[in-house]
Amino acid sequence: MSSEPVEVSNVFDTILILDFGSQYSHLITRRLRECHVYAEMLPCTQKISELSWKPKGVILSGSPYSVYADDAPHVDPAVFDLGVPILGICYGLQEIAWTHNNRAGVTASSEREYGHATIHVHEQENPLFAGIDNFQVWMSHGDKLSALPNGFSIAASTDNSPYAAISNVEQQIWGIQFHPEVSHTTKGTQLLENFAVKICGASTNWNMKNFIGTEIERIRQLVGPHAEVIGAVSGGVDSTVAAKLLNEAIGDRFHAILVDNGVMRLNEVETVHKTLTAGLGINLTVVDASEEFLNNLKDVSDPEKKRKIIGNTFIRVFEREAAKITPKAGDEIEFLLQGTLYPDVIESISFKGPSQTIKTHHNVGGLLDDMKLKLIEPLRELFKDEVRELGELMGIPHDLVWRHPFPGPGIAIRILGPVSPPQIEIARKADYIFIEEIRKAGLYDKISQAFACLLPVKSVGVMGDQRTYEQVIALRAIETKDFMTADWFEFDYQFLKTVSRRIVNEVRGVARVVYDVTSKPPATVEWE
Secondary structure (H helix, E strand, C coil): CCCCCCCHHHCCCEEEEEECCCCCHHHHHHHHHHCCCEEEEEECCCCHHHCCCCCCEEEECCCCCCCCCCCCCCCCHHHHHCCCCEEEECHHHHHHHHHHCCCCCEEEEEEEEEEEEEEEECCCCCHHHCCCCCEEEEEEEEEEECCCCCCCEEEEECCCCCCCEEEECCCCEEEECCCCCCCCCCCHHHHHHHHHHHHCCCCCCCCHHHHHHHHHHHHHHHHCCCCEEEEECCCCHHHHHHHHHHHHHHHHHEEEEEEECCCCCCCHHHHHHHHHHHHCCCCEEEEECHHHHHHHHCCCCCHHHHHHHHHHHHHHHHHHHHHHCCCCCCCCEEEEECCCCHHHHHHHCCCCCCCCCCCCCCCCCCCCCCCCCEEECCCCCCCHHHHHHHHHHCCCCHHHHCCCCCCCCHHHHCECCCCCHHHHHHHHHHHHHHHHHHHHCCCHHHCCEEEEEEEEEEEEEEECCEEEEEEEEEEEEEECCCCCCEEECCCCHHHHHHHHHHHHHHCCCEEEEEECCCCECCCCCCCC
16 A cells, blocks of 8 residues: 655645646646646545645636536535635636525526637736736636625626626635636736735745755655665656655665566667666666566556556566565665656546546556555656756756656557557567657657557558558657647658658558647547
């Protein structure tokens, strides 16, 4: 069973975001952190009595639901008894009105408002709109207020929404119908900063320089003076930065292990070993468990089963390796390091109310309930860009910090269908050619993630005047800041032509190459 992570929320002033399932909820967290205010997102079903910390303020997110629907999610009423400022966004505004108006005052609008709108600020002295005049906002709602809740005033309106912003300054409750977290709202970040800093009084001390010292101290307190940690490292930026933090915190009581699971990239094990040992001085043990992983994956096509099998096998391998290490203090290995990030947590947790699991991450939802090692996840509260900034501050080389992410399940989830050695070889070689050409073109640092997928379909082709019937490779390359949303990278046609020609000519078994031009959402970054 995993250990409870030490709460960052007990160290930094924290704005609590309660998520009702909006596709934009994570962006609220991002915008506040860009203002150097720490924010944490929890499901709207969170019981306030179960929090071990008190937030400086609370934000209620948007939602695809209607507050008056029978199955609509609702916030714990104790939120309104916390004595801290509250801001409701879109559905959050309607939840406030529904709660304070005896389940009335919210109706389905005959004129659904979606897209740009102009906000007219009525209360210039309202602290939420300090320094903000009329501005462009992004609307996305089918319901709106039909009546002003008792004790509230109209702070702003649009031509379609007379109650686009409401406030009860005495009770410290604000509600807005628009979405300040999206980039289409021109002064949205300033509005969120007004709420967090001017109204809630949150400190603007959230940065990676402060995080380093705080996190190292948290690790030392969690691990104690004698316990030792075994570390899951892969050579990616997440596990590398996590390993560096552990090494700084507890020195040689940290044991780094790289497991060759048989589904890593071409020459990956050799490259990672050289980089981490010679480049960073990390004491690294390589364990070849490829046969065990591939046997467990045999004939498995379902991506969720793949992830769980790989996650479970990882834990068993680590437990065996931990048993082989003789700790200097005579104690057993107690902790397993993993580079879990905040987007992993967000995407892996199904809230009881509005949200659904997108996919299980091997280091969040794919672990055994009876695992002996306790997890230590120093990056659990961070987004990818924050991890990169942290890595640079800690002196990790640029090439490592900006290395494209590689999923824990590896090529297994880039082979759509059963995983076998011949399929792995095809996927590996195609991926290697794609990345090699990206580097040659000087595009690697401009792309957030790129890879090749082997599809479970065959296509007719012609090679050497003979008919072929072979497999299809899909290429994917995306640009993103936080991996919660992403756009596909626009290569020129000559680049794609070169990559396609090389893959078809050099990778036996491939007859066709396609390029994925789908953004996230609606797609995810990985195909599985």
